[in-house]
Amino acid sequence: MVLELDETPHALVFSPASVSTLARLAHGMGEGPAEELYVAGAHPTIVVPNADATIEHPAVLKNLELLDRDGCRIFWPTSGAEPWAGEIAATIFKELGGPLQGMRILVTTGGTREPIDSVRFVGNRSSGKMGLAIARQALSMGAEVSVVAANVEAREPGVDWVSVETVDELREAVVVLAGESDALIMAAAVSDFKPTTALKEKVRRREGLSVEFVATEDVLKSVREENPGLFMVGFAATHGDPVPDAREKLGSKGVNLVVGNDISQKGIGFGADENEVHVVGPDGARFVPRASKREVARVILDELEIEIKKERQR
Numbered sequence: 001m002v003l004e005l006d007e008t009p010h011a012l013v014f015s016p017a018s019v020s021t022l023a024r025l026a027h028g029m030g031e032g033p034a035e036e037l038y039v040a041g042a043h044p045t046i047v048v049p050n051a052d053a054t055i056e057h058p059a060v061l062k063n064l065e066l067l068d069r070d071g072c073r074i075f076w077p078t079s080g081a082e083p084w085a086g087e088i089a090a091t092i093f094k095e096l097g098g099p100l101q102g103m104r105i106l107v108t109t110g111g112t113r114e115p116i117d118s119v120r121f122v123g124n125r126s127s128g129k130m131g132l133a134i135a136r137q138a139l140s141m142g143a144e145v146s147v148v149a150a151n152v153e154a155r156e157p158g159v160d161w162v163s164v165e166t167v168d169e170l171r172e173a174v175v176v177l178a179g180e181s182d183a184l185i186m187a188a189a190v191s192d193f194k195p196t197t198a199l200k201e202k203v204r205r206r207e208g209l210s211v212e213f214v215a216t217e218d219v220l221k222s223v224r225e226e227n228p229g230l231f232m233v234g235f236a237a238t239h240g241d242p243v244p245d246a247r248e249k250l251g252s253k254g255v256n257l258v259v260g261n262d263i264s265q266k267g268i269g270f271g272a273d274e275n276e277v278h279v280v281g282p283d284g285a286r287f288v289p290r291a292s293k294r295e296v297a298r299v300i301l302d303e304l305e306i307e308i309k310k311e312r313q314r
């Protein structure tokens with residue numbers, strides 16, 4: 001295959017790189033367009049050595065050392081497994097930098113579950129897709145990203161990942177990580193209520209079941225008390241126009257932005273791949289018409305970047 005490029009690529013990835021590719025790159029003898037670009041000085045370059053036995057050979061290790069010294073990012077194969085494409089992509093984003101470079105962003109996602117007894121819980125319909133899209137987008141804009149995920153099956157490569165189940169576990173994780181973060185994006189659907197007592201054993205049908213609930217502690221509010229300088233983004237899911245509720249939450253929760261969406265509309269919000277939101281800040285609201293959650297995430301992070309710049313100028 002002949003590779004024709006109109007412009008120099010932003011990054012080069014050799015995956016999997018055979019031992020002969022490693023040798024050629026290490027010694028500046030590019031063969032073919034990609035290797036020639038490397039030899040000509042195109043960076044950043046990510047090398048994923050072929051996970052075969054010859055990797056242990058001293059000559060191969062020496063070539064890898066040379067490439068490392070020349071500034072290549074090397075993915076060392078672990079337990080013979082090739083790295084996940086997502087992990088490679090995350091590394092490329094970090095190498096390339098971006099508008100959020102130097103920022104540590106904490107994202108919560110998913111939906112918390114509160115135990116009723118040893119087998120039952122009360123939860124919500126959040127799939128975690130919106131939060132994961134934000135985490136991925138923040139990574140691609142150069143940020144360091146931590147995710148606190150409540151009951152989310154998927155894993156996001158390239159981020160620090162903490163799994164939680166209940167609102168109390170989520171709050172504990174967020175309180176600790178918020179202290180090390182520049183921004184918190186609270187996309188998780190956090191239980192507003194939890195059973196007053198969680199029963200240790202399974203309740204039998206014949207016993208009957210009625211559950212009393214108590215309101216949970218507001219995580220955003222408690223994080224704000226401890227971290228007055230943290231940039232915080234909250235969410236507001238409402239039936240009907242979300243802007244008034246989002247404006248109210250901006251003040252009552254002490255957050256810098258609120259992302260509001262109307263969950264009565266079909267095909268957006270919980271579980272869907274699309275969303276339609278209003279990003280409400282101190283100077284007004286930006287409407288984001290129905291779009292993929294990835295695109296919506298981009299707008300949310302653009303607004304975050306704009307607001308942070310404004311805060312710094314104040």
Ligand code: CTP
Nearest residue numbers: 186188190192216217218219220234235236237
């Ligand atoms: N949230 C939180 N702690 C809770 C409940 C919610 O930090 N115990 C966060 C959510 O993650 C979301 C925002 O607060 O970012 C709004 O959540 P929502 O449930 O809509 O708001 P509430 O404060 O519970 O108010 P209400 O249910 O009355 O609208």
